[in-house]
Amino acid sequence: MLENIITMATQAVNDLSHRLRRRSIEAPLWERLAFYLTLAVVGFVSVFPFYWMGVTSLVDETWLYQTTPQAIPALADLSLENYWTLFGSETVPFVQYFLNSLFIGTVSAALGLSFAIFGAYSFARLEYPGRWIFSRGVLVNYMFAGILLVIPIFQILVTLDLVNNRLGIIVTHFIFVIPLGLYLLGNYFRSVPREIEEAGLMDGYSRLEVIARITIPMSKPAIVATYMYAFLLSWNEYLYASVILRDQGLYTLPIGIEQLQYAFQNVWGDVMAASVVTTIPVLFIFLYLQRYLVEGLSFGNMD
Amino acid sequence: MAQLDTHTDDSEPNIDGSSGYRISLESVSKHFDDTVAVNDISLEVQPGELLVFLGPSGCGKTTTLRMIAGLETVTEGTISIGTEDVTQTLPQDRDVSMVFQSYALYPHKTVRGNLAFPLGKMDIDDETKEQKIEEVAEMLEITDLLEKNPNQLSGGQRQRVAVGRTIIREPRVFLLDEPLSNLDAKLRVQTRAQLHSLQRRLGTTTVYVTHDQEEALSIADRVVIMNEGEIKQVGTPEEVYTNPNDEFVATFLGDPAINLIDVSDGGLFDGEVPMEEIGIDVPTETARIGVRPEDAIIDGVSTSEKKFTDPVTFELDVIEPLGHTYEATLERAGRLFSIQSEDVTGEPGESVQVRFDTDQILAFDATGRRI
Numbered sequence: 001m002l003e004n005i006i007t008m009a010t011q012a013v014n015d016l017s018h019r020l021r022r023r024s025i026e027a028p029l030w031e032r033l034a035f036y037l038t039l040a041v042v043g044f045v046s047v048f049p050f051y052w053m054g055v056t057s058l059v060d061e062t063w064l065y066q067t068t069p070q071a072i073p074a075l076a077d078l079s080l081e082n083y084w085t086l087f088g089s090e091t092v093p094f095v096q097y098f099l100n101s102l103f104i105g106t107v108s109a110a111l112g113l114s115f116a117i118f119g120a121y122s123f124a125r126l127e128y129p130g131r132w133i134f135s136r137g138v139l140v141n142y143m144f145a146g147i148l149l150v151i152p153i154f155q156i157l158v159t160l161d162l163v164n165n166r167l168g169i170i171v172t173h174f175i176f177v178i179p180l181g182l183y184l185l186g187n188y189f190r191s192v193p194r195e196i197e198e199a200g201l202m203d204g205y206s207r208l209e210v211i212a213r214i215t216i217p218m219s220k221p222a223i224v225a226t227y228m229y230a231f232l233l234s235w236n237e238y239l240y241a242s243v244i245l246r247d248q249g250l251y252t253l254p255i256g257i258e259q260l261q262y263a264f265q266n267v268w269g270d271v272m273a274a275s276v277v278t279t280i281p282v283l284f285i286f287l288y289l290q291r292y293l294v295e296g297l298s299f300g301n302m303d
Numbered sequence: 304m305a306q307l308d309t310h311t312d313d314s315e316p317n318i319d320g321s322s323g324y325r326i327s328l329e330s331v332s333k334h335f336d337d338t339v340a341v342n343d344i345s346l347e348v349q350p351g352e353l354l355v356f357l358g359p360s361g362c363g364k365t366t367t368l369r370m371i372a373g374l375e376t377v378t379e380g381t382i383s384i385g386t387e388d389v390t391q392t393l394p395q396d397r398d399v400s401m402v403f404q405s406y407a408l409y410p411h412k413t414v415r416g417n418l419a420f421p422l423g424k425m426d427i428d429d430e431t432k433e434q435k436i437e438e439v440a441e442m443l444e445i446t447d448l449l450e451k452n453p454n455q456l457s458g459g460q461r462q463r464v465a466v467g468r469t470i471i472r473e474p475r476v477f478l479l480d481e482p483l484s485n486l487d488a489k490l491r492v493q494t495r496a497q498l499h500s501l502q503r504r505l506g507t508t509t510v511y512v513t514h515d516q517e518e519a520l521s522i523a524d525r526v527v528i529m530n531e532g533e534i535k536q537v538g539t540p541e542e543v544y545t546n547p548n549d550e551f552v553a554t555f556l557g558d559p560a561i562n563l564i565d566v567s568d569g570g571l572f573d574g575e576v577p578m579e580e581i582g583i584d585v586p587t588e589t590a591r592i593g594v595r596p597e598d599a600i601i602d603g604v605s606t607s608e609k610k611f612t613d614p615v616t617f618e619l620d621v622i623e624p625l626g627h628t629y630e631a632t633l634e635r636a637g638r639l640f641s642i643q644s645e646d647v648t649g650e651p652g653e654s655v656q657v658r659f660d661t662d663q664i665l666a667f668d669a670t671g672r673r674i
Contacts, residue, residue: 193405193407195403195404195405195407196407196408196409196410198372198374198394198401198403198407199401199403199407199408199409199468200409200420201373201374201393201394201395202372202374202394202395202399202400202401202478203395203400203420203421203423203424203468203472204395204398204421204423204424204425204472205395205423205424206393206395214409214411217411218409218410218411220411
């Protein structure tokens with residue numbers, strides 16, 4: 001038994017030193033150190049805020065204001081108190097915020113995607129005057145800071161009587177989803193071999209049927225990725241939601257979280273609990289999305 | 304597979320009795336912006352015929368095929384299939400099918416799904432569909448591949464699935480765009496023969512595009528030689544090879560290429576070899592003569608009963624054995640001359656005497672036209 005462990009350990013050490021030696025051929029030690037150090041700094045900077053968010057949501061406010069701050073709370077300090085406050089609150093309809101965000105994100109992403117599919121297809125495949133202007137103009141949209149358009153869009157919504165209305169915010173998010181969708185899907189559709197669509201035509205299907213039965217199924221990774229990006233865009237959007245929505249019952253999560261500080265006294269724990277709850281769907285979406293992104297990028301390996 | 308003809312209304316009888324559709328191109332042109340891809344071509348494809356478009360890349364052969372398919376619009380002229388003018392008909396309504404160079408299989412469908420796809424637009428029940436898929440799969444020997452995805456198949460298997468997808472619908476016309484160019488040499492020859500016999504069996508009018516002359520000559524009922532958007536010659540493989548209209552056709556066909564020798568003052572090689580003296584009888588306006596490598600022999604080897612000219616002196620450069628035959632490269636006055644023969648004599652560097660088969664000498668005028 002002991003002998004086995006020793007043999008295995010020796011084996012492991014040998015393997016490791018072997019691998020280290022092999023790697024040292026690839027890059028010198030200082031280069032690797034610099035690489036890992038940079039990685040560690042970047043990793044810390046990006047991950048620590050999330051960690052602190054999680055910790056803050058699980059401790060009592062007094063722990064945060066200790067004279068000697070601590071990085072890691074003792075197990076005894078942890079509690080789900082903040083979450084109970086959040087979901088049990090009479091004054092803050094947090095669940096309602098969550099549902100509002102979910103509804104607005106789902107609908108605006110779906111709406112945007114269904115328009116973007118046809119627009120992007122036309123950019124990729126059809127020839128018509130002004131196509132170049134349209135397909136490039138889409139990108140110009142991203143050169144404006146979002147705040148520049150607040151007033152024009154608000155005025156349009158006033159005219160349409162859509163201020164303080166879910167439809168108003170859906171339309172606004174839809175406006176921002178469209179260029180993203182056109183850009184992502186346009187590129188992807190271009191990578192679908194023209195001959196495969198032509199084969200569909202030769203097999204007796206109309207252009208629309210070919211799009212529905214060949215182009216869209218073949219572009220599933222890009223379509224899923226675009227939908228999720230679009231959903232996240234709406235889910236995280238603060239500026240327009242804060243301008244357009246007035247009634248508390250209509251609030252989405254980003255403005256809802258902001259409202260928490262007026263509602264509670266020991267505000268940090270609650271705000272962070274709300275942030276955690278808001279982040280979880282994003283996290284899941286990204287984990288899922290990643291698979292499709294890889295699939296989307298490695299597309300075209302038919303031969 | 305039985306030929307289920309669903310188009311009896313305007314079908315025409317074929318040479319061997321099976322039904323096929325005539326394809327007519329009348330003064331068809333295709334312009335892409337400023338470039339002329341196809342320039343005023345007129346052509347009849349006979350019912351049941353296998354017609355091959357052959358030409359160098361960019362000669363307009365694929366564009367012509369795509370116009371028949373409806374994938375390119377026609378700038379001028381009309382195209383009809385059977386008695387129907389299809390010039391303005393959408394590709395999906397032409398009832399023709401096509402094998403693409405890349406095969407263009409649907410990557411998200413299995414082989415069965417690929418074969419079933421064209422049947423989706425036909426008014427037949429599921430049982431008939433299944434039966435057709437089984438029949439075609441059996442005919443092309445892809446039955447055990449039916450549940451696989453296209454990316455799991457080899458090049459040859461993909462090619463067969465593409466052919467299967469083309470024939471399963473029993474369309475009026477088959478169009479094949481370089482269907483064998485992605486296969487390796489051995490498989491290409493084998494598949495070529497299979498395609499040929501399949502086309503014979505089905506008796507469906509077929510237009511086939513290739514840049515490979517061997518493929519074209521071996522498979523075609525008739526060959527259309529194209530260059531720079533124009534038809535240079537139409538004829539049986541034998542006709543276009545032995546009886547070319549012009550220098551382009553003569554040089555394009557044949558490997559090694561035909562030997563062209565300039566004629567001046569009634570003699571070859573700057574008049575050094577008077578044609579009359581060695582027994583070449585060509586019109587006076589001849590600017591060049593062409594001799595195919597297999598129509599010349601090195602003096603000294605046994606001659607058959609063919610009539611040969613008197614010998615012309617060349618210097619022997621290289622002899623390459625090709626297994627069943629030899630290929631010799633000769634030189635005179637800086638011009639190369641190749642000979643393909645079962646028997647060659649001589650050592651590199653030596654002077655040899657060459658005789659041409661008098662019946663096979665082709666004469667061209669200054670514009671390259673055959674005279």
